[in-house]
Amino acid sequence: MKELDYQANSNEQKVQPNVEQDLINQILFEQNPDLIAHVNLQGKFVHVNKSFEYGLGYSKEELLGNDFSRLVHPDDIEKVWQQFEIGVKGIAKDYDIVLVHKNKELIYGFITCLPISINSKVVGIIAIVKNVSDKVATQKLLQSSEMKYRSIVENSNLGVFISVEGSLVFTNYQLNDLLGYEQLIHTSLWSYVVLEDRTAILNQVKQLEIGQSEKNIYAKAVHLDGSLLDVELHVSKIIYEGQSAILGTVMDITEKKKLYELNEYFAYHDPLTDLPNRRMFEKELQNQLLLATNSRNSFALIALDLDRFKYINDSLGHEAGSAVLRMVTDRWKQIIPKNSFLARVGGDEFFLIVPGANDTIQEVAISLLTTLHEPFQYNHYEFTVTTSVGITFYPYHGTNANSLIKNADAALYYAKENGKNNYQIFTQSMNEKTEKNFRLENELRQALRYQEFEVFYQPRVDTEGKLISAEALLRWKHKERGFVPPSDFIPIAEETGLIIPIGNLVLNKVCQYIVELKRQGYPVVPISVNISAKQFMQVEFIREIESILHQTEVDTRYLEFEITETLLILDENRARDTLSDIQQLGIRVSLDDFGTGYSSLGYLTQFSHLISAIKIDRSFFFQFNEKNKQIVKMIIRLAQELHLRVVAEGIEKSAQLNFLKNEDCHEIQGYLFSPPVPSNHFLDFVVIGHISTNSESTG
Incomplete structure (x- = not known):
């Protein structure tokens, strides 16, 4: 390169260039992706490559002969001049630098300054700048993300922890507060879990070490004051400071679990009588069908419906009707077989499942009827309640839930048609609609037609x-x-x-x-x-x-x-x-x-x-x-x-x-x-x- 031909001494003796090497140097200089500039001892540009022009937005004509410091961010000028003076003394240096693009955009770089010496005399500086703006931006983003993450962790409603080899190395305030301690570092989180849950939890945590990346764990934790908390943990594997670790969150679900359990109770129980409801009855009936099928045993399904119950509701009010339902339920609970299942499936409708009761079912039915003979007392009123009972047997009267329920209802309606306060065992002739229901259906159609x-x-x-x-x-x-x-x-x-x-x-x-x-x-x-x-x-x-x-x-x-x-x-x-x-x-x-x-x-x-x-x-x-x-x-x-x-x-x-x-x-x-x-x-x-x-x- 022409600009690299320097005087060797005061007699202006020229250094003879090697043409081939000169060409190689020129290619390396001009086509290098890094920003390269030749600066004289006064800090002025002697030559720049195309990457330098493109990287900072200035043409070669705008740069040559001008002071390099015009491109340096004001905060870095003093540092750059200091490093320049060191380079002039023949010492190569590299350091971080912030340059300013022509469009005012900041360019973050890593600069290497190489002194040019001829006959042991420094005659200029070659500056090679690697543009690291993307890397700096990424680092800043990571720093920002880390700050945001730390803020989220510290202000989260969840307890957060990091555990290495079973010992806590990080906990946030929320976890400390949840368990009632000022500090948990260097203790084992699992020591705050009730003893009966500890082994199972440790086994689940071990599964993280053999392939699973994350896991949800439910446990009971012990507060400092001795009270028990239901907690949900979400744990996952991480690398923390070069070591395998567990990152986890802890959420107090005590109230949520109580609400869930209450909701589950609602889903399967009748709030008035505390008996299983229709949903639980259907589930239990399916269980009984499975057991009976596998064991080749039978069971009885009994449908019960109180007689003239509406009269009590209409004459004494719904509160009286509710009291009667509770009293009837209490009496039945006292006399039904121990292995039986009683459920309330509607207003005054009940089902009773009695396993393996072919020979004794009539005795059970008679007990259900006679236990109601003694009058009931309510608010100074005395009255008698009776019930009608319909009975079916698995597998004789049906092999699935629908057929058994349908046939038990048919037997029940037949009992009501025959004067109420009695029991009937299903027969095929009962499958036809009762006269009352048939008549009612026809009258309903007439009522629609005549707008009744x-x-x-x-x-x-x-x-x-x-x-x-x-x-x-x-x-x-x-x-x-x-x-x-x-x-x-x-x-x-x-x-x-x-x-x-x-x-x-x-x-x-x-x-x-x-x-x-x-x-x-x-x-x-x-x-x-x-x-x-x-x-x-x-x-x-x-x-x-x-x-x-x-x-x-x-x-x-x-x-x-x-x-x-x-x-x-x-x-x-x-x-x-x-x-x-x-x-x-x-x-x-x-x-x-x-x-x-x-x-x-x-x-x-x-x-x-x-x-x-x-x-x-x-x-x-x-x-x-x-x-x-x-x-x-x-x-x-x-x-x-x-x-x-x-x-x-x-x-x-x-x-x-x-x-x-x-x-x-x-x-x-x-x-x-x-x-x-x-x-x-x-x-x-x-x-x-x-x-x-x-x-x-x-x-």
């Missing part, structure tokens, strides 16, 4: 009695027998599919009522309509709803649909789609009978964005003891956390109202304020806007 159905309205008020909304309830006024109880005809309507046209009829009437109230200038409150499972799951459900809305031109803000949790379980995907469609129509949805049968926290949280309210089942208020109060409190708290409104139904006592008022329950429904009333009577409530409590409801 009416809609009553039961107000829903706030805790001060202000009218908030109402529930529409179907009533059948038979032309000969007068009002037929819904419990008598709704099951038949469900079974035959008549519930679909009946449900559409109710919705149509409610929409017309809302439109008429608005047309006449009356205040309008939202009205809820019960939607049956058969309605909800039919393919044309949404289309039929849209048709009714179009025909009546109702304002959907005043409509609410009540569904049960069973609908969510039948087909989750369809339920989600249908609920979403309902929401698109502007109709709110409430979850009815919450806390019974199929209650599940998982389903509630999963569908909470599609539901506006939950209705606490009336069974919790029949026996308003401390246990049920705590359950109601938990349900209200859960609803509040999910931003759902809460409606308590079946309220008949002032004490129940006062309790709900203190717990911030949104709406009250029950005989304490009003029974279901005809539309003209409900209009009075709409006009007044407020309902006073009755002196004390008797149902």
Whole structure:
């Protein structure tokens, strides 16, 4: 290179260049990806390569003859001049440098300064700059990420730890606080786990060492004060300071587990009698079928239904009916065989499974009947309750759950048709519909044709009695027998599919009522309509709803649909789609009978964005003891956390109202304020806007 031809002495004797080597040097200089510059002893540019021009945005013409310091960041100028002076003395140096691009962008580099010596005299400096901006940016990002991670760890709600060879080398404040200690370093986390869980946990941790990368562990931990905590640990393998280690988080799930266990209890038990519910019965029946099939043994399935139970509810109130159910249950528990399984599957419906009882089943049936002969006492009333009993045997009367239940029900209905208060063992002739059910089904079809159905309205008020909304309830006024109880005809309507046209009829009437109230200038409150499972799951459900809305031109803000949790379980995907469609129509949805049968926290949280309210089942208020109060409190708290409104139904006592008022329950429904009333009577409530409590409801 021309610029590299230097004077060797004062006599201007030239160094003879080697042409080939000169060419190689020029190629290395010009085509090197690093930024290379030749600077004279005054710090001015003598030559730069193309990478230098491109890397800093200046042309060679702009640089040659100018001071190199113009390209150095102000913070680095003093350092660079110091290093330059060292280079001039013939000492090669490298160091970090920050240069400034022509567009003001900062270029982070690592510079190597090589003195150029001729005849032991330094005549210039070759500066080679490696652009490390990307590396610096990455380091800064890592530092930022580390700071953010540390901030997250220190401010996390979770306890965080790192353990090396069983000893804690890092814990955050939350973990220390969770266990009640100021410091946990150099102790073993597993020493804070209850002894009976320790071996199992250590075995799970060992699995991380043989291939698993992470694991969830549940355990009981011991607080400094001796109290026990349910905790969930998530542990994973990491390398910490060159050693194999375990990184973990610890979450206190004590309250969550209590809520889960309570929810599980709801899912499988009847809150009124503490007996297993339908869901648990179906599970147990499947277990018995499996056992009996494998062992080739038999078992009896007994269906029980109290006789004239509705009369007690209607005459003495639901509270009396609930008391009777508890007393009946208590008596039956005393006399049933030890290995049997008793469940309440409906209002006054029970099932009893008795393994291997072919020879003694009649004695069991007689005991179930006779133990109820002694009169019951309630609030100075004395009355007798009887029951009807239907019996089937596996495998003689069925080899699967459906056939056994169906045939037990057929025997039960036959017992009722034969005067009640007796037992019947299934025979094939009972498979045909009973005359009563057949007659009722035909009369239901006639009632639809001749419009014998009416809609009553039961107000829903706030805790001060202000009218908030109402529930529409179907009533059948038979032309000969007068009002037929819904419990008598709704099951038949469900079974035959008549519930679909009946449900559409109710919705149509409610929409017309809302439109008429608005047309006449009356205040309008939202009205809820019960939607049956058969309605909800039919393919044309949404289309039929849209048709009714179009025909009546109702304002959907005043409509609410009540569904049960069973609908969510039948087909989750369809339920989600249908609920979403309902929401698109502007109709709110409430979850009815919450806390019974199929209650599940998982389903509630999963569908909470599609539901506006939950209705606490009336069974919790029949026996308003401390246990049920705590359950109601938990349900209200859960609803509040999910931003759902809460409606308590079946309220008949002032004490129940006062309790709900203190717990911030949104709406009250029950005989304490009003029974279901005809539309003209409900209009009075709409006009007044407020309902006073009755002196004390008797149902």
